[in-house]
Amino acid sequence: MEGPAFQCLPPWVKAKLSPKAIECIQKVHDWVENECIPAEEVMKEQLKKDRWQTPPLMGELRRKAKARGLFNLFLPHHFKESPGLTNLEYSCCAEIMGRCYWAAQTMNCHAPETGNIELLAKYCNEEQKKKWLQPLLDGTASSGYSMTEPEVASSDPTQIACRMERDGRDYVLNGRKIFGSSLSNKDLTFYILMACSDPENPNKWARHSMVIVPVNTPGITHVRNLDIMGYDMAPEGHAECVYTNVRLPAENIILEEGRAFEIAQGRLGPGRIHHCMRLIGQCERAYELALIRSIDPRKRPRGKLIGEFDSNIERIAQMRLEIDSSRLVVLNAADTMDISGNKAGKYVIAQSKILVPSMAARVIDECMQLYGGLGLTQETLLPEMWTYARFVRLADGPDAAHRYQVGRAELQAAPVFREQHQRYQDKRNELAKKHRLQSGRALL
Numbered sequence: 001m002e003g004p005a006f007q008c009l010p011p012w013v014k015a016k017l018s019p020k021a022i023e024c025i026q027k028v029h030d031w032v033e034n035e036c037i038p039a040e041e042v043m044k045e046q047l048k049k050d051r052w053q054t055p056p057l058m059g060e061l062r063r064k065a066k067a068r069g070l071f072n073l074f075l076p077h078h079f080k081e082s083p084g085l086t087n088l089e090y091s092c093c094a095e096i097m098g099r100c101y102w103a104a105q106t107m108n109c110h111a112p113e114t115g116n117i118e119l120l121a122k123y124c125n126e127e128q129k130k131k132w133l134q135p136l137l138d139g140t141a142s143s144g145y146s147m148t149e150p151e152v153a154s155s156d157p158t159q160i161a162c163r164m165e166r167d168g169r170d171y172v173l174n175g176r177k178i179f180g181s182s183l184s185n186k187d188l189t190f191y192i193l194m195a196c197s198d199p200e201n202p203n204k205w206a207r208h209s210m211v212i213v214p215v216n217t218p219g220i221t222h223v224r225n226l227d228i229m230g231y232d233m234a235p236e237g238h239a240e241c242v243y244t245n246v247r248l249p250a251e252n253i254i255l256e257e258g259r260a261f262e263i264a265q266g267r268l269g270p271g272r273i274h275h276c277m278r279l280i281g282q283c284e285r286a287y288e289l290a291l292i293r294s295i296d297p298r299k300r301p302r303g304k305l306i307g308e309f310d311s312n313i314e315r316i317a318q319m320r321l322e323i324d325s326s327r328l329v330v331l332n333a334a335d336t337m338d339i340s341g342n343k344a345g346k347y348v349i350a351q352s353k354i355l356v357p358s359m360a361a362r363v364i365d366e367c368m369q370l371y372g373g374l375g376l377t378q379e380t381l382l383p384e385m386w387t388y389a390r391f392v393r394l395a396d397g398p399d400a401a402h403r404y405q406v407g408r409a410e411l412q413a414a415p416v417f418r419e420q421h422q423r424y425q426d427k428r429n430e431l432a433k434k435h436r437l438q439s440g441r442a443l444l
């Protein structure tokens with residue numbers, strides 16, 4: 001564990017890695033460094049030819065990665081379909097994958113596939129697994145996750161309004177969705193969609209259900225594609241779709257009616273950690289570009305290298321501190337999930353989701369600044385990296401919503417502190433009396 005694949009890992013993490021994980025991290029590192037990063041330009045060029053078809057190079061790399069045993073590494077070890085890594089071990093792989101934006105996809109470890117696969121593995125019956133999960137694991141199908149709607153505040157999913165009604169042996173969907181993968185993507189096979197099946201239920205957490213919607217089902221209209229900060233995000237993309245009397249067989253429901261929130265919770269925890277670790281990988285890559293620019297002999301404002309200015313030396317130190325401390329937070333979240341389960345890890349997962357995307361956007365922005373004007377152009381990957389960091393601040397729920405939850409949970413501890421401080425005060429009064437001092441003043 002002396003090589004570059006492990007150099008960013010703290011000793012407590014290294015101590016927990018199994019021999020299998022050590023081998024896997026090394027293989028992922030070699031794959032990303034030798035097969036993905038050098039192919040970035042070719043991938044871009046192929047995509048220019050057909051924006052909505054997965055580039056042939058991606059197919060080629062996926063086949064090769066699968067043959068090398070680098071497929072589906074994310075699935076936690078308690079699933080029978082899992083290759084056997086813990087969340088902590090996989091997080092180390094995810095950071096390396098993050099060094100190239102699309103490397104995770106070559107290993108079938110990309111969003112929203114990872115969350116969808118985990119959801120299907122956890123909540124589907126055997127029949128459904130055969131039909132929907134297996135093709136995703138094999139890499140022969142591709143899925144989207146469709147929850148968000150334009151007409152409600154989707155950060156509060158109890159408001160999701162797309163209607164789902166039982167009609168004989170079918171369910172019928174009516175509503176409007178945005179985001180999720182675009183129907184323009186020729187490889188998209190199905191959505192996992194959240195809809196409201198029981199709007200009158202007094203328990204607002206039991207009103208919604210999750211269903212599997214094949215994209216070729218009649219009644220789905222593709223309204224438009226959405227750009228993210230000017231990028232079309234092809235070939236996956238994001239779209240607005242209208243569902244008009246979309247009929248699905250009743251067996252497409254996941255688990256049963258009213259259990260969407262239970263399912264959504266199971267889906268989101270690990271996915272958030274994966275995004276965060278990949279963003280840390282992106283930060284490392286951006287940081288390397290900033291370092292290279294800092295010693296570029298052609299760039300000497302006022303006769304000095306960019307990295308010779310005290311202010312830039314401090315900036316570099318600050319970036320290092322922010323990346324390293326964020327990594328500790330996410331690895332701690334992954335370890336907590338391994339030791340105590342996803343539910344117990346809720347708080348540390350939220351910590352990661354709040355901290356990492358803003359940290360990454362800040363660090364990448366600083367790297368763009370050090371790089372000068374070209375840092376904001378297609379000459380570097382920095383604008384795409386920044387866009388990724390910026391969108392993760394919103395995707396899977398805005399950070400404000402997570403802060404609100406963390407803050408509310410923290411406030412529940414206030415009465416305990418109040419009692420504790422009362423005990424301090426009682427003790428102070430007692431001591432003041434003993435030492436004949438004036439008592440009764442509260443020292444908070």
Ligand SMILES: Cc1cc2nc3c(=O)[nH]c(=O)nc-3n(C[C@H](O)[C@H](O)[C@H](O)COP(=O)(O)OP(=O)(O)OC[C@H]3O[C@@H](n4cnc5c(N)ncnc54)[C@H](O)[C@@H]3O)c2cc1C
Pocket residue numbers: 112144145146147148149152153154155156178179180181228238391394395396397398399400401402404405
């Ligand atoms: C690139 C990208 C990819 C996405 N991918 C998907 C996808 O695959 N599937 C999918 O279904 N959706 C996806 N989304 C949508 C995303 O999940 C939603 O945009 C997000 O959940 C917020 O919902 P909203 O847009 O309705 O905003 P709203 O719910 O209206 O929230 C707007 C703002 O209100 C504030 N706010 C909300 N709650 C609180 C709170 N509790 N405290 C304080 N302030 C608060 C925040 O500032 C928040 O950003 C994606 C979005 C982006 C940008």
